[in-house]
Amino acid sequence: xxxxxxxxxxxxxxxxxxxxxxxxxxxxxxxxxxxxxxxxxxxxxxxxxxxxxxxxxxxxxxxxxxxxxxxxxxxxxxxxxxxxxxxxxxxxxxxxxxxxxxxxxxxxxxxxxxxxxxxxxxxxxxxxxxxxxxxxxxxxxxxxxxxxxxxxxxxxxxxxxxxxxxxxxxxxxxxxxxx
Numbered sequence: 158x159x160x161x162x163x164x165x166x167x168x169x170x171x172x173x174x175x176x177x178x179x180x181x182x183x184x185x186x187x188x189x190x191x192x193x194x195x196x197x198x199x200x201x202x203x204x205x206x207x208x209x210x211x212x213x214x215x216x217x218x219x220x221x222x223x224x225x226x227x228x229x230x231x232x233x234x235x236x237x238x239x240x241x242x243x244x245x246x247x248x249x250x251x252x253x254x255x256x257x258x259x260x261x262x263x264x265x266x267x268x269x270x271x272x273x274x275x276x277x278x279x280x281x282x283x284x285x286x287x288x289x290x291x292x293x294x295x296x297x298x299x300x301x302x303x304x305x306x307x308x309x310x311x312x313x314x315x316x317x318x319x320x321x322x323x324x325x326x327x328x329x330x331x332x333x334x335x336x
Contacts, residue, residue, distance in 0.1 A: 172209045175221070180205070182222065182294070183229050189277060189289040190233040200236055204229050219303050223296065227304040230286055237282075276326045284319035287312050292320075 183204050187197040207228050215224055277285055283305070290301045291312075302312040 169209065172205060172212070175208060175225075176205050179222065179225055183225055186226055186229045186289065186294060187233055189273075189293055190230065190285065191274075191278065192233055192236065196236065200229075200232050204232050207232065220300065223300045223304050226290060226294070226296070230304065234282065272327075272330065275330075276323045279322055279326050280319050283307075284315045284322065287315040288319040288323065291316055 180201060184197050184201045187200050187204075188194065192200060204225065208225065211228075215221075219227075277289070280288060286305055287301055290296045290304060291298060296304070298309060298312055298316070301316075302309045305312065307315075
């Protein structure tokens with residue numbers, strides 16, 4: 158049974174609600190698409206500026222989450238293209254957030270994220286997008302294909318290739334042959 162659809166967002170208050178509900182998803186998606194934390198912060202805001210401008214264009218042919226991810230993918234791609242011509246090197250790091258878990262837990266989580274980022278960096282943009290959407294954000298493969306505007310079989314093919322590449326990366330890491 159399909160869940161009832163909400164009316165399309167139309168006001169600034171709706172965008173604010175969307176940001177509260179979906180901002181963490183968009184930020185995580187941007188990070189997993191290869192952006193550093195500070196760029197993800199800025200581009201997350203950029204995604205919601207675009208959402209505000211395009212509210213009336215949302216036709217509900219896909220889920221809101223899928224629509225937001227599609228915008229995030231395009232914003233990340235545009236940012237990467239711009240970054241190739243920029244000569245800036247980010248130097249400042251954000252302070253660590255205060256957490257209630259212990260230092261060993263935080264260290265293990267940071268290390269796991271670092272390894273995931275390294276594994277994702279081995280993938281080209283198309284494979285990476287499919288892998289992130291399906292494996293990490295747990296969208297259905299139909300939604301993945303729709304967001305990436307590719308045939309369903311192509312999305313499955315990219316996922317299969319991405320999984321093999323990620324598994325190979327971790328096999329090499331276990332052997333100590335990863336750079």
